[in-house]
Amino acid sequence: xxxxxxxxxxxxxxxxxxxxxxxxxxxxxxxxxxxxxxxxxxxxxxxxxxxxxxxxxxxxxxxxxxxxxxxxxxxxxxxxxxxxxxxxxxxxxxxxxxxxxxxxxxxxxxxxxxxxxxxxxxxxxxxxxxxxxxxxxxxxxxxxxxxxxxxxxxxxxxxxxxxxxxxxxxxxxxxxxxxxxxxxxxxxxxxxxxxxxxxxxxxxxxxxxxxxxxxxxxxxxxxxxxxxxxxxxxxxxxxxxxxxxxxxxxxxxxxxxxxxxxxxxxxxxxxxxxxxxxxxxxxxxxxxxxxxxxxxxxxxxxxxxxxxxxxxxxxxxxxxxxxxxxxxxxxxxxxxxxxxxxxxxxxxxxxxxxxxxxxxxxxxxxxxxxxxxxxxxxxxxxxxxxxxxxxxxxxxxxxxxxxxxxxxxxxxxxxxxxxxxxxxxxxxxxxxxxxxxxxxxxxxxxxxxxxxxxxxxxxxxxxxxxxxxxxxxxxxxxxxxxxxxxxxxxxxxxxxxxxxxxxxxxxxxxxxxxxxxxxxxxxxxxxxxxxxxxxxxxxxxxxxxxxxxxxxxxxxxxxxxxxxxxxxxxxxxxxxxxxxxxxxxxxxxxxxxxxxxxxxxxxxxxxxxxxxxxxx
Amino acid sequence: xxxxxxxxxxxxxxxxxxxxxxxxxxxxxxxxxxxxxxxxxxxxxxxxxxxxxxxxxxxxxxxxxxxxxxxxxxxxxxxxxxxxxxxxxxxxxxxxxxxxxxxxxxxxxxxxxxxxxxxxxxxxxxxxxxxxxxxxxxxxxxxxxxxxxxxxxxxxxxxxxxxxxxxxxxxxxxxxxxxxxxxxxxxxxxxxxxxxxxx
Ligand code: SF4
Ligand code: SF4
Numbered sequence: 001x002x003x004x005x006x007x008x009x010x011x012x013x014x015x016x017x018x019x020x021x022x023x024x025x026x027x028x029x030x031x032x033x034x035x036x037x038x039x040x041x042x043x044x045x046x047x048x049x050x051x052x053x054x055x056x057x058x059x060x061x062x063x064x065x066x067x068x069x070x071x072x073x074x075x076x077x078x079x080x081x082x083x084x085x086x087x088x089x090x091x092x093x094x095x096x097x098x099x100x101x102x103x104x105x106x107x108x109x110x111x112x113x114x115x116x117x118x119x120x121x122x123x124x125x126x127x128x129x130x131x132x133x134x135x136x137x138x139x140x141x142x143x144x145x146x147x148x149x150x151x152x153x154x155x156x157x158x159x160x161x162x163x164x165x166x167x168x169x170x171x172x173x174x175x176x177x178x179x180x181x182x183x184x185x186x187x188x189x190x191x192x193x194x195x196x197x198x199x200x201x202x203x204x205x206x207x208x209x210x211x212x213x214x215x216x217x218x219x220x221x222x223x224x225x226x227x228x229x230x231x232x233x234x235x236x237x238x239x240x241x242x243x244x245x246x247x248x249x250x251x252x253x254x255x256x257x258x259x260x261x262x263x264x265x266x267x268x269x270x271x272x273x274x275x276x277x278x279x280x281x282x283x284x285x286x287x288x289x290x291x292x293x294x295x296x297x298x299x300x301x302x303x304x305x306x307x308x309x310x311x312x313x314x315x316x317x318x319x320x321x322x323x324x325x326x327x328x329x330x331x332x333x334x335x336x337x338x339x340x341x342x343x344x345x346x347x348x349x350x351x352x353x354x355x356x357x358x359x360x361x362x363x364x365x366x367x368x369x370x371x372x373x374x375x376x377x378x379x380x381x382x383x384x385x386x387x388x389x390x391x392x393x394x395x396x397x398x399x400x401x402x403x404x405x406x407x408x409x410x411x412x413x414x415x416x417x418x419x420x421x422x423x424x425x426x427x428x429x430x431x432x433x434x435x436x437x438x439x440x441x442x443x444x445x446x447x448x449x450x451x452x453x454x455x456x457x458x459x460x461x462x463x464x465x466x467x468x469x470x471x472x473x474x475x476x477x478x479x480x481x482x483x484x485x486x487x488x489x490x491x492x493x494x495x496x497x498x499x500x501x502x503x504x505x506x507x508x509x510x511x512x513x514x515x516x517x518x519x520x521x522x523x524x525x526x527x528x529x530x531x532x533x534x535x536x537x538x539x540x541x542x543x544x545x546x547x548x549x550x551x552x553x554x555x556x557x558x559x560x561x562x563x564x565x566x567x568x569x570x571x572x573x574x575x576x577x578x579x580x581x582x583x584x585x586x587x588x589x590x591x592x593x594x595x596x597x598x599x600x601x602x603x604x605x606x607x608x609x610x611x612x613x614x615x616x
Numbered sequence: 617x618x619x620x621x622x623x624x625x626x627x628x629x630x631x632x633x634x635x636x637x638x639x640x641x642x643x644x645x646x647x648x649x650x651x652x653x654x655x656x657x658x659x660x661x662x663x664x665x666x667x668x669x670x671x672x673x674x675x676x677x678x679x680x681x682x683x684x685x686x687x688x689x690x691x692x693x694x695x696x697x698x699x700x701x702x703x704x705x706x707x708x709x710x711x712x713x714x715x716x717x718x719x720x721x722x723x724x725x726x727x728x729x730x731x732x733x734x735x736x737x738x739x740x741x742x743x744x745x746x747x748x749x750x751x752x753x754x755x756x757x758x759x760x761x762x763x764x765x766x767x768x769x770x771x772x773x774x775x776x777x778x779x780x781x782x783x784x785x786x787x788x789x790x791x792x793x794x795x796x797x798x799x800x801x802x803x804x805x806x807x808x809x810x811x812x813x814x815x
Contacts, residue, residue, distance in 0.1 A: 366725025
């Protein structure tokens with residue numbers, strides 16, 4: 001049995017934030033969940049997917065976040081408790097659905113989880129998704145700790161049912177990837193048999209209907225306001241003259257700083273966990289007792305703007321500070337020391353900064369950037385594309401996945417990426433705007449996620465570029481989740497369909513389609529050269545399983561390679577391929593047999609045929 | 617209760633997340649409040665994995681630069697890189713076996729000299745305990761038990777209010793059955809190695 005299904009009430013467990021969220025959903029009796037994987041949210045879905053095989057929960061990996069949100073929205077409108085889980089940028093993909101779902105509302109509780117990533121540990125931007133609450137008119141909840149996250153998920157479902165609206169549950173990486181001690185509660189039974197009651201004049205959003213629905217949404221907004229006013233997640237601590245308003249992870253930094261500085265008497269803290277709508281009267285009353293106010297929130301000045309607006313309505317002129325060069329930045333994460341420093345300055349307290357060691361005499365430590373795995377098929381495909389494009393002036397739009405690492409030397413095979421699917425669509429633009437050869441890369445999961453409309457556009461508008469679809473049979477970067485092209489029988493799962501990428505590409509009308517096996521270099525380079533010559537849109541499908549995934553499925557082949565004394569030290573293997581299994585020992589190239597996966601790509605690159613199999 | 621802050625740094629695949637979860641479970645058993653956070657930027661692809669563990673009453677699961685009481689480094693150059701987390705009161709434990717990053721292999725960096733590295737750490741912190749953890753792990757019968765060796769050394773320092781017996785109990789119940797014996801052995805070897813350094 002999955003550990004998150006434990007029925008031992010009051011048991012204390014050490015859980016990852018994402019596990020606590022999954023447990024909260026289980027305790028709430030979640031019936032239908034859907035997701036597209038994305039760090040830092042992925043472990044929630046991994047847990048729920050596994051649990052779904054052992055309980056009445058239905059959980060799916062959807063093709064993208066918009067699909068996931070709509071699957072969950074329909075279930076919620078049949079009266080079931082549902083959840084859609086995604087990373088922050090995923091909500092951009094789902095935003096179209098979100099905005100009008102807010103008009104339609106829900107019957108059963110629906111929670112939309114958005115995992116934001118301040119500092120961009122693993123994301124392309126650090127947008128602050130609390131603004132989606134304002135944009136859509138939906139309530140936003142933000143937990144401050146792992147244990148609070150579990151309780152708050154249950155509250156979110158209840159809130160959603162009370163308001164008949166989906167609720168946005170916004171976390172940040174430091175909640176998702178923190179661990180803490182959680183006390184288990186009861187697991188509510190799952191109600192998985194929904195019913196849809198036809199009511200087209202509430203559900204079919206033609207203009208005449210939507211004009212009424214918007215009125216309804218604003219009514220719900222007013223109700224949300226009064227619930228926020230009394231929410232246990234908006235609370236005041238202390239009654240000093242200096243106000244501090246904070247949320248999420250920052251609340252912990254504030255709390256620790258106040259204790260460390262011994263300034264409990266001086267401050268009054270307003271912790272906001274229900275952040276949209278902000279509790280107006282609570283904030284206004286809070287302001288009344290304050291000489292000045294400091295707002296501590298990572299990301300945008302979301303609460304700061306609102307607090308200032310409330311103060312203006314009250315005719316209050318007390319100073320309210322938050323984002324400014326002398327206080328807090330809109331950039332990146334905060335830290336306990338930073339928050340302590342700003343609070344000390346704000347309150348004019350003596351403050352001893354941590355004694356960070358002087359690092360000036362420490363020699364430069366070699367960087368350790370992430371790298372494509374030893375034996376990764378992407379490295380072979382990049383090599384092939386590079387050889388086939390020798391002498392051409394190229395532009396290389398890429399996409400989001402492990403292969404974005406192709407950016408690094410020695411491959412240097414990435415020139416442009418903004419979001420999921422943008423490889424294909426920007427290729428359309430680049431090929432119209434310039435005369436250079438446009439070569440782009442997209443992974444299998446990303447192709448299904450949002451690559452297909454771009455490819456159809458390319459066929460219809462007759463664009464001129466070559467798209468590589470890197471089909472490695474899994475969603476590798478986020479931890480090997482399924483996608484519609486994955487063979488689920490390898491995972492001992494039955495009852496799934498399977499979509500063939502080549503069929504899709506041909507079906508949308510691409511005339512020049514080549515399938516290569518990237519570990520066969522010579523043959524592949526010839527085939528790719530032909531694809532490059534084609535005028536119009538050509539697609540190369542590079543098919544080879546992700547080696548890390550193969551290893552986890554125990555499908556890796558046994559052979560390993562070594563560098564024999566035929567090696568003349570050209571180092572083509574290092575300079576052109578750069579497999580991390582290579583290392584230099586007294587100036588000579590060697591292969592670490594513990595890392596080598598036996599792909600034999602280096603064997604084909606070596607001009608001296610010096611790389612030979614190890615005889616077992 | 618006093619707050620104790622421990623940073624564990626490693627290269628992806630060295631098992632520091634298992635080490636921190638064993639330690640966290642041991643704290644739970646000992647009824648010591650614990651919060652942890654982890655940063656694993658593409659760990660499986662050779663990046664650095666950092667876990668922060670805060671024992672005691674503090675609420676923040678994050679450790680700022682200069683504020684670690686103990687630094688446990690699974691790889692010497694990563695220990696050196698994480699030195700900014702320390703201050704002159706910090707106890708540092710490091711494995712001595714290098715895993716040179718690929719940048720070194722392709723000539724884009726020089727791996728620091730191990731003696732110089734240790735002298736630098738010694739000069740800037742209260743104490744350095746260097747351990748040949750790979751050798752001890754091998755001796756315990758499992759090369760991958762470097763994490764358990766270092767855990768043993770950490771517990772020996774008595775910087776944490778967690779008893780060796782409690783950690784062993786967690787190793788017995790929470791690590792893979794096939795490895796329990798070698799894990800316990802590795803833990804004990806790390807413990808006594810740190811004890812030797814004390815003499
Ligand atoms: S996880 Fe798979 S796709 Fe990603 S770098 Fe490793 S081998 Fe390549
Ligand atoms: S065969 Fe060569 S390229 Fe492939 S994993 Fe081994 S060392 Fe790397």
